Amino acid sequence: MTFVISGECCSDASCVAVCPMNSIHPAPGEPGFGAGASLFIDPRTCIDCGACADICPVDAAQPADRAAPEDVERNAAYFAEREALEATDLDSWEPPAYQVWGRGPQRVLVVGAGPAGMYATRELLLRTTARITVVDRSEQLGGLVRFGVAPDHPCTKQIIGTFERIVRHPRVRWLPGTEAAALVQEYDAVIHAVGARRSRRLGIPGEEAACTAEDFVAWCNGRPGAALPVELVGPRAVVVGNGNVALDLARILLSDQLDTADVSQQVRRTLAASGIKQVVLLGRRGPGEAAYTESALQELLAIAGDRVELRYHARPTGWTPEGLTLDTGETIAAGNLFTAIGFEGQPVDGLPFDAARGIVPNVRGAVVDRPGHYVAGWIKRGARGGIGVNKACAQETVQTLVSASRGAASQGS
Ligand SMILES: Cc1cc2nc3c(=O)[nH]c(=O)nc-3n(C[C@H](O)[C@H](O)[C@H](O)COP(=O)(O)OP(=O)(O)OC[C@H]3O[C@@H](n4cnc5c(N)ncnc54)[C@H](O)[C@@H]3O)c2cc1C
Ligand code: SF4
Ligand code: SF4
Numbered sequence: 478m479t480f481v482i483s484g485e486c487c488s489d490a491s492c493v494a495v496c497p498m499n500s501i502h503p504a505p506g507e508p509g510f511g512a513g514a515s516l517f518i519d520p521r522t523c524i525d526c527g528a529c530a531d532i533c534p535v536d537a538a539q540p541a542d543r544a545a546p547e548d549v550e551r552n553a554a555y556f557a558e559r560e561a562l563e564a565t566d567l568d569s570w571e572p573p574a575y576q577v578w579g580r581g582p583q584r585v586l587v588v589g590a591g592p593a594g595m596y597a598t599r600e601l602l603l604r605t606t607a608r609i610t611v612v613d614r615s616e617q618l619g620g621l622v623r624f625g626v627a628p629d630h631p632c633t634k635q636i637i638g639t640f641e642r643i644v645r646h647p648r649v650r651w652l653p654g655t656e657a658a659a660l661v662q663e664y665d666a667v668i669h670a671v672g673a674r675r676s677r678r679l680g681i682p683g684e685e686a687a688c689t690a691e692d693f694v695a696w697c698n699g700r701p702g703a704a705l706p707v708e709l710v711g712p713r714a715v716v717v718g719n720g721n722v723a724l725d726l727a728r729i730l731l732s733d734q735l736d737t738a739d740v741s742q743q744v745r746r747t748l749a750a751s752g753i754k755q756v757v758l759l760g761r762r763g764p765g766e767a768a769y770t771e772s773a774l775q776e777l778l779a780i781a782g783d784r785v786e787l788r789y790h791a792r793p794t795g796w797t798p799e800g801l802t803l804d805t806g807e808t809i810a811a812g813n814l815f816t817a818i819g820f821e822g823q824p825v826d827g828l829p830f831d832a833a834r835g836i837v838p839n840v841r842g843a844v845v846d847r848p849g850h851y852v853a854g855w856i857k858r859g860a861r862g863g864i865g866v867n868k869a870c871a872q873e874t875v876q877t878l879v880s881a882s883r884g885a886a887s888q889g890s
Contacts, residue, residue, distance in 0.1 A: 479523040480530060481544045481552040484772035485632040486515040486537035489596075489865030492529035498522045499562050501529060502555075511866040513770050517555040522562070534636045547775060582665035582849075582882055587611045588657040591620020592864045593854020594670035595640040596871035598649060601668075604879050608648050610664070612655040616701065618644060620672055622864060624700040627725040629738035636864060658826055666849050666878055668842075670871070673822035673835060673855035679717060683796030690722045690817035697729060697744055710812025711752025715801045717793060718817030719760035720768035724777045726817055727756040731781040757786045757809055759801075764789055820860035828852075834859055842874030843881065851878050 482492075482501070488511065493504045500519045503509040518529070518538070529538040541549050585601055587594045590613035601609050617623055619637045626633045644651035661667055676689040688707045695703035714730055716723050729735070730753050735745055760767055764787070777785060792804040800810040821835030828847055831838045836859055837852045844850040853874040854867045862870075 478525050479520040479541050479552075480518050480525065480527070480538055481520075481541050481548050482516055482518055482529075483537045483539065483544060483548045483632075484515055484551075484770075484776060485535050485630060486533075487535055487633055487636060487864035488513075488516050489534070489636070489868045490516065491532050491534065492516070492538055495528040495532050497526060497528065498524055502559075502562070505869050511862055511869070515551075515770070515772060517552045519556045519559075519561060520553050521556065534639045535632045536635060537632065551772060582878070583607050584664045584666075585609045585878075586657065586660055586664040586667045587670060588667065589613055589620065589670035589672060589854070590615075590618035590640065590644070590651070590653075591670060591672050591854060592622060592636075592640075592867040593672070593857070593871050594620070594668070595643055596868040597668050597670055597853045597875055599643050600872050600875040601878075602643070602646055602648060604875055606648075607665075608650070610650045610652060610660070611644055612652045612657050612660065614654065614656050616654045618651070618653065624698045624703075625694050625722075626698075626864075627694070627729060628697050628740045628744075629729065629732060629735060631737075631739055633864070634739070661827070664849075666851065668851045668853055668874060668878070669825055669828065669837065669844075669856060670853045671822075671825060671856050673820045673860040675821050675823050675835075676816065677819045677821055679793060679816055679818065681793055681795050684814075684816070686796060687814040687816050690718070690726055690815065691820070693726055693729075693815060694722070697740055699741055699744070705747065707813060709747060709751030709753060711754055713755040713757065713809075713811045714753050714813040714815060715757045715759060715809055715811045716815045716817060717759045717801075718815075718819075719758070719762065719766075720817065720819070721770060721773045723758060723815075723817035724769050724773045726815055727758055727785055728777045728780055730756055731784050734780070753813070755784050755786070756781070757788055757811065759791045759793065759809075760787070760789045761792055762789065820855070822856045822860070825856065840877075842870075842877045848881075 490505050493501045500523045501516050585607045587598050587609060590611050598609055598611055601607055618640050622637055676691045692706050696705045716727050793801050794804050795802045796814050800808045801814055802808045824830040825837055828837050828844055837856055838845045839852050839857055842851045844852055851874050853871040
């Protein structure tokens with residue numbers, strides 16, 4: 478018997494460190510880490526110890542006999558062409574010796590309580606003796622995990638439980654509903670982990686009548702004050718985009734199994750009354766270049782079957798009440814247009830901004846020309862990558878921060 482990892486995996490790699498058999502890949506530093514949504518367990522070397530399941534914050538690691546058959550297949554298929562790797566040499570294993578920078582920054586402000594801010598806070602607790610203040614303009618922590626991740630993926634949202642434990646640490650002060658601007662001067666170092674929340678635009682006539690993925694997922698997830706900006710009109714909708722967010726959107730629109738999802742009665746009623754029975758998913762490039770993961774596509778096809786049509790190499794030119802026109806002259810008749818073509822960062826007060834990349838320019842997390850200021854997450858590297866990728870990203874930033882501090886390192890515990 479073996480364990481397998483399901484598509485709910487957010488690849489934060491917590492399980493990699495505890496696996497005694499080096500069975501979980503791609504690990505941080507290996508090709509492919511951070512590129513797909515999920516890690517995989519090698520069935521040839523897994524000894525069924527369960528350590529990965531104990532530590533997984535989203536219940537993605539499970540014994541094969543309790544997992545879905547397609548997950549078992551996916552894990553085996555990933556390793557089919559790869560050699561089995563040597564198990565970690567347990568005899569040479571030594572407990573980690575953390576370097577604690579006692580005389581480094583003692584007051585650190587973390588702006589943003591999404592994955593990047595939370596992983597940065599966790600790393601600061603591990604690597605420094607600093608007191609950390611975490612602020613978020615929202616009243617709730619979690620960022621896009623709470624208000625972006627699809628509501629029919631409750632396991633993925635469980636990682637919020639880990640974040641809640643982090644802000645309860647005695648060295649952390651958590652200030653929900655707070656903008657950073659007024660506080661920045663009071664701190665030795667500031668980590669800006671504010672995400673990237675401006676939706677990209679198609680730039681076609683009529684687009685103002687479209688609904689962006691940001692608005693749709695915020696409404697589905699009950700973000701305070703979020704409302705659907707359009708009326709849902711069946712029977713067909715077009716979703717432009719070729720990433721997992723576009724697939725999430727199509728799945729929610731077509732799902733008749735939202736009863737177990739964490740959505741309000743009003744959202745459920747509005748979706749049921751919409752009359753949307755078909756979704757055309759439109760990608761500008763071909764299937765080979767699509768940004769979605771295989772597991773997300775399989776999940777959509779399992780739920781929607783032939784009610785979803787995948788169209789590639791299609792370039793929209795305009796939206797009218799009749800539907801979406803393409804550069805071929807064809808019009809796809811539809812009642813709603815949804816756009817899920819990515820997000821970009823917005824300038825942060827007082828920091829330089831690279832408008833072309835939508836990020837704050839930085840060197841391994843240190844903001845260029847602004848000593849004491851750091852970035853982590855989507856505002857550091859652009860709006861790419863799942864929840865887990867922000868862990869390695871935040872670790873790099875904290876590493877840069879502690880290296881820049883002048884105090885001598887001492888052995889921690
Ligand atoms: C629709 C959607 C669905 C997704 N689904 C998945 C999924 O299923 N699995 C997965 O692995 N990944 C998923 N992702 C990707 C994942 O959500 C991101 O990798 C991650 O959230 C980025 O983390 P972040 O901390 O950089 O930004 P965010 O999560 O956006 O967090 C930024 C935080 O900063 C706060 N903030 C912003 N400005 C200020 C300010 N001035 N003052 C105070 N606070 C501020 C915001 O309120 C927010 O809480 C999804 C992304 C989207 C957009
Ligand atoms: S069950 Fe144990 S050996 Fe198998 S992948 Fe998980 S941690 Fe590794
Ligand atoms: S979510 Fe993290 S701990 Fe769980 S299986 Fe994926 S990488 Fe491992």
